[in-house]
Amino acid sequence: MSLQVVSAVSNSALLQPGFSLLNFHGDVYFFGQKGWPKRSCPTGVFLLDIKQNELKLKPAFFSKDSCYLPPLRYPAVCTLRGNAEPDEYQYIIHGGKTPNNDLSDKLYVMSLVSKTSKKTTFQCIEKDLGGDVPEARYGHTINVVHSQGKSISVIFGGRSYTPLAQRTTERWNSVVDCLPSVFLIDFEFGCCTSYILPELQDGFAFHVSLARNDTVYILGGHSLQNNTRLPSVYKLKVDLPLGSPAVTCTILPGGISVSSAIVTQTSDAEFVLVGGYQSDNQKRLVCNTIVLEDNKIEIVKRANPDWTPDIKHCRMWFGCDMGKGSVLLGIPGANKQFISDANYFYVLRCKGAEKDKEEELTAQICSQTSNEDPGDSTPFEDSEEFCFSAEANSFDVDDTDTYNEDDEEDESETGYWITCSASCNIDINTWVPFYSTELNKPAMILCSSRAGHWVHAQCMDLSESMLLRLSESNVKYFCNEHVDLNKGLQTPKKVVQLKKQPMKPLRRKSAMKLTTPVKKSFLRRLFE
DSSP, rough: EEEEEEEOOGGGGOOTTTTTEEETTTEEEOOSSSSOOOOOOOEEEEEEEEEETTEEEOOOOTTTTOOOOOOOOOOOEEEEEEEETOOEEEEEEOOOOOOOOOOOBEEEEEEEEEEEESSSEEEEEEEEESOOOOOSSOEEEEEEEEETTTTEEEEEEEEEOOOGGGSTTTTTTOEEEEOEEEEETTTTTTTEEEEEOOOOOOOBSOOEEEEETTTEEEEEOOOOTTEEOOEEEEEEEOOSSSSOEEEEEEEESSOOOOSSSEEEESSSSEEEEEEEEEETTOOOEEEEEEETTEEEEEEEEEEOOOOOOHHOOOOOOEEEEEEOOOOOOEEEEETSSSSTEEEEEEEESOOOOOGGOOOOOOOOEEESSSSOOOEEEEEEGGSOOOSSSGGGGOOOOTTSSSOGGGGGGOOOTSSGGSOOOOOOOTTTOOOOOOOOTTTSSSOOOEEEEEEEEEEEEETOOOOOHHHHHHHHHHOOOOOTHHHHHHHSSSSOOOOOOOOOOOOOOEEEEEEEEOOOOOOOOHHHHHHH
């Protein structure tokens, strides 16, 4: 095992505890940044480019038929391989926590559409679920098992917020372990089924799960109720007959008391477990080799890497599996760098040089790779908007097909980030989406007063239904400051007037044709 220090050239503060890494054909992509995506990379997915011990982030793109994918931290992630083409696979992303600390219960499927030297395009689709849908959670795991020619996903563990009926003012945002139910998800129909097994008595999260064929092995994890790290191994066996699936659980001895560990696959049946915590204030610096074969699991110790003094003495660490036997580790660097959000990063390679070639990986792996969620004690710490410390060109994207922030108009003075009114509270550095139609810019509406000006819909206290109605209807809108002026200038409704024939005036001392005889004396008095 070798440990290599990498220096983050820019935007290293994006990589915070809870991020995920996706490996598509040897290229590693980063997902789950801190804060909402900026316009420099609206997808929130980056190519993790490590060359000459330098780490750079390059924006990736979504296809036009993709759905919106929020930057989820602590989600459950695993790969799903196709039956027709084993080399082609997708990533499944379930649950997780948004920058607003909202929990997601959605399931996304991400696949690679195209990859060139200058641009990477993904397709992201939200999968509709029905039946016993798992509640919104984070810190859980998802795996894919295969039985009798069929495949199904297995979700277990995680944490969620206390139910509304049980919340108190003092602990409104406190979290609890989810019930220890096992969920099976049929990807073809999106049907979810939950199972309650007697061997699983207490819920826990931040565990490690490994899947091979029809079996899922669950190791470690932390229980909030008991404040313990489980030493046992849970073996979940899934049978997929023609009828209803069957799930059985067996408790095996010889587990590891660890939470938030990272697992990487080094061969077809061999895995390496690194990192994590053996207690609340003590990291676990011991590494283990896990072998899955012949329907059994074997856990043995292995030689530890040469940990640096910074890693040994730091209070916390985090990371994720990069694939192919490599792990990206991070430690806080707040006390050593001028930027408070900066971190130090290392790449741990668990395979020898002779085994560094690409191998066919048939087993599925999923591990929760972050440290214990800091949001448990400070639930709103991640709600602040993250600001890029560099311009768009710091992503090292030097092609014409890639988004360049310098090509756009400066929106800090014009466009979406103006001060629309005296009560405007929209700030480019702290704004988060308010309406469901918003992505990375606030919704605006035109005020029709005088020359007209744009205002933020949120500053005008417009509901989402009213905003949609105004956008679909051909009516004029007046902001809160000009609505009184509009009442005095409203154009009255057009009234159709009847046409009247004008009467010809009588001319003085002119000859008149009378239809009836008139006395001359009367006419003389009339014109005098």
